[in-house]
Amino acid sequence: MRVVSDSFSFRRLGLWYGIYRLIIASSLLAIFFLNLSQSTDDYKYQTFYIITLIVYTFISLLQFLLLYLSQSLLPKKIIFFSIIDVSCFSLLTFAQGAPNLHISLLFAITIFITNLLLSHRKALSLTLLSIISVVYIPFIDSWLYTHHLNNIGSTLFLAFLFLVIYFTAQFTVKRFENLTKVNNSQSIAILQLQDLNQYILEQVDMGYLVINDKQHVILVNPAAHELLNIEAAQPIKDTPLQSIQPELYEYIIFNRLSQGERFIFEPQGLTKQIHIRIQKLKVPQQLLTLFIMQDAQKFNDHVQQLKLAALGQLSASIAHEIRNPLASIVQANELLADADDSERAMLQNMISKQSLRINHTIESTLDMARSQTPITKTILLNHFLIECLKDDFSDVPKDQIQLSILLQIYIKFDETHLRQILINLIRNGLRHTSKEQATVEIKAYTKNQYAVIDIIDFGSGIPEHHIRNLFSPFFTTEINGTGLGLYLSRSLCDANQATLNYIKLKHATCFRIECPLVVV
Structure with a gap:
C-alpha cells in the first residue's frame, strides 16, 4: 500500500529522500566537530560515534548517486536505504549511551517516510526494526558495563512513540488514498461529462x-x-x-x-x-x-409551427368551454315544447343566460389569448358559490354537491374565470366520484391570509404516474376528453394571481384553489 504509485513521482520522492539523508548525515558530522571543542561528555563512545557518522555520510552519498543515476529497483533501494538509516541511528544512539532527542527525531522521520513510500507490511517491519534498534541498547550496556538497566523508561517510551508514529502515518496514508480515489472518480466523471457534452454538441x-x-x-x-x-x-x-x-x-x-x-x-x-x-x-x-x-x-418554420399549435390549442379550449352551456341549451330546447307558460319562461331565460355565457366565454378566451389583463372585482365567496351551484348545476341532484363555508370570505377574481374554473373542477369530480359515495364536497375557508377552496371527490384517485401530467395541455385519460379542463383552469388561476394544485388525500381526491384574502 503505497501513496505514490507512478514511477516518475516515486523516483522524484526517492531523490528528495536521498537529498534529505545526505543533508542529515552532513549536518550530524558538522554538529559533532562543532561540539568537539566544547565538550565530549555527550558521547559515551566518541570514537565509535565518529566512525559510524563518517561511514553513514559516505554511504548516504553513494546511495544518492545510485538513486540519481539508476531508476531500476526503486522500491528495493528505498527499503535498503531505510534499513541503513535505522542501523546507523541505532549505532549512534548506542555510542551516545542513551536515547537522544535529535537521533530519536530522525528515527521518527524515517518511520513516517517509509509509511508513505513503502507497502503496509514493509513499513511495519521497519517500524519493529526501529523499536528493536533502541530497546536492545540498555540491555547490551547493562551486560557489558554497569550490570543494571539504565534509561529503560525513556527507551520504552521511545519505542511506544515509534508505534504511535506508525499508526498515525498509516491513518494519514489511508486518508490520502481515499482522497485520491475520490479525486480520480471525480476526474473520470468530469471527463465523461466533457465527452458527453462534446458528443451532444456534435449531434445537435x-x-x-x-x-x-x-x-x-x-x-x-x-x-x-x-x-x-x-x-x-x-x-x-x-x-x-x-x-x-x-x-x-x-x-x-x-x-x-x-x-x-x-x-x-x-x-x-x-x-x-x-x-x-x-x-x-x-x-x-x-x-x-x-x-x-x-x-x-x-x-421561421419552427415559429410558424408554434403559432399553428397555439391556434389549435385556442380552438380546442373554446370548444371545451362551450360544451357545458351548449348542453344546457339543447336540454332546455327539448323541454320547451311540452312546458307550460311558467316553465317556458324559465327555460327561455336559461337559454338566454347560457347563450350569453357562451359568448362571454369566447370573448374571455380570446382576451386571454391576446394577453389582456382579467377584469377582477371583489367577490363575496359565500354568495358566489351558492349562485354558481344554482345556475350551472341545476341538472345535478342537490345531495350530490355539498357546500361547506362558515365565514364570510372576500377575494379579488374575474367572475367569469372563477365560474369556469369551478365548473371544470366540480364536473370533473362528479364524473370521477364513486357510486358508493356519489358526492362532491366544496369547502371554502381561510388559511394564512389566503382564501382556500377545496373541491373533493371520493373516486379511485389519480395514479402516481399521471400526477406529473395533470395540468399539461391535451393530457386526458378519458376517451372523449380534450385534456384542456385542468390546463385552462390553472391558466385562469395564474392570470388572477391564484394557484391551483392537486392535493393527495387518503380516501379522496382534492383540487385546491388558493388566492389572497381581501379585507373589507
Whole structure:
C-alpha cells in the first residue's frame, strides 16, 4: 500500500529522500566537530560515534548517486536505504549511551517516510526494526558495563512513540488514498461529462460558437462550421475570429452585443440567413460570449409551427368551454315544447343566460389569448358559490354537491374565470366520484391570509404516474376528453394571481384553489 504509485513521482520522492539523508548525515558530522571543542561528555563512545557518522555520510552519498543515476529497483533501494538509516541511528544512539532527542527525531522521520513510500507490511517491519534498534541498547550496556538497566523508561517510551508514529502515518496514508480515489472518480466523471457534452454538441442542429473577450474562438461545433461556411479541417481553438469569419467579427466590433440580443446574419457568398442569439457566460477570470445559431428559414418554420399549435390549442379550449352551456341549451330546447307558460319562461331565460355565457366565454378566451389583463372585482365567496351551484348545476341532484363555508370570505377574481374554473373542477369530480359515495364536497375557508377552496371527490384517485401530467395541455385519460379542463383552469388561476394544485388525500381526491384574502 503505497501513496505514490507512478514511477516518475516515486523516483522524484526517492531523490528528495536521498537529498534529505545526505543533508542529515552532513549536518550530524558538522554538529559533532562543532561540539568537539566544547565538550565530549555527550558521547559515551566518541570514537565509535565518529566512525559510524563518517561511514553513514559516505554511504548516504553513494546511495544518492545510485538513486540519481539508476531508476531500476526503486522500491528495493528505498527499503535498503531505510534499513541503513535505522542501523546507523541505532549505532549512534548506542555510542551516545542513551536515547537522544535529535537521533530519536530522525528515527521518527524515517518511520513516517517509509509509511508513505513503502507497502503496509514493509513499513511495519521497519517500524519493529526501529523499536528493536533502541530497546536492545540498555540491555547490551547493562551486560557489558554497569550490570543494571539504565534509561529503560525513556527507551520504552521511545519505542511506544515509534508505534504511535506508525499508526498515525498509516491513518494519514489511508486518508490520502481515499482522497485520491475520490479525486480520480471525480476526474473520470468530469471527463465523461466533457465527452458527453462534446458528443451532444456534435449531434445537435443548432450551431454553437464561443469566443472570449479577445475575440478568440474557444469552441465551435460542426453545425456552426456548416452555418458559417468554415472548413472542417481548419484549426479553430484559440484562433482569432477575424481570421475564420471576418464578417461576423466586424459585426461584433461595430455593434455592442447585449445579453439575449437576437439578429439576422447573412455572410457574403451564402444564400441563407443565420438567426443568432447572444448569451453572455461568466466564468472565472473571463467573460465569454456564446453565439447560438440556426438557419433563419428553419427558425421561421419552427415559429410558424408554434403559432399553428397555439391556434389549435385556442380552438380546442373554446370548444371545451362551450360544451357545458351548449348542453344546457339543447336540454332546455327539448323541454320547451311540452312546458307550460311558467316553465317556458324559465327555460327561455336559461337559454338566454347560457347563450350569453357562451359568448362571454369566447370573448374571455380570446382576451386571454391576446394577453389582456382579467377584469377582477371583489367577490363575496359565500354568495358566489351558492349562485354558481344554482345556475350551472341545476341538472345535478342537490345531495350530490355539498357546500361547506362558515365565514364570510372576500377575494379579488374575474367572475367569469372563477365560474369556469369551478365548473371544470366540480364536473370533473362528479364524473370521477364513486357510486358508493356519489358526492362532491366544496369547502371554502381561510388559511394564512389566503382564501382556500377545496373541491373533493371520493373516486379511485389519480395514479402516481399521471400526477406529473395533470395540468399539461391535451393530457386526458378519458376517451372523449380534450385534456384542456385542468390546463385552462390553472391558466385562469395564474392570470388572477391564484394557484391551483392537486392535493393527495387518503380516501379522496382534492383540487385546491388558493388566492389572497381581501379585507373589507
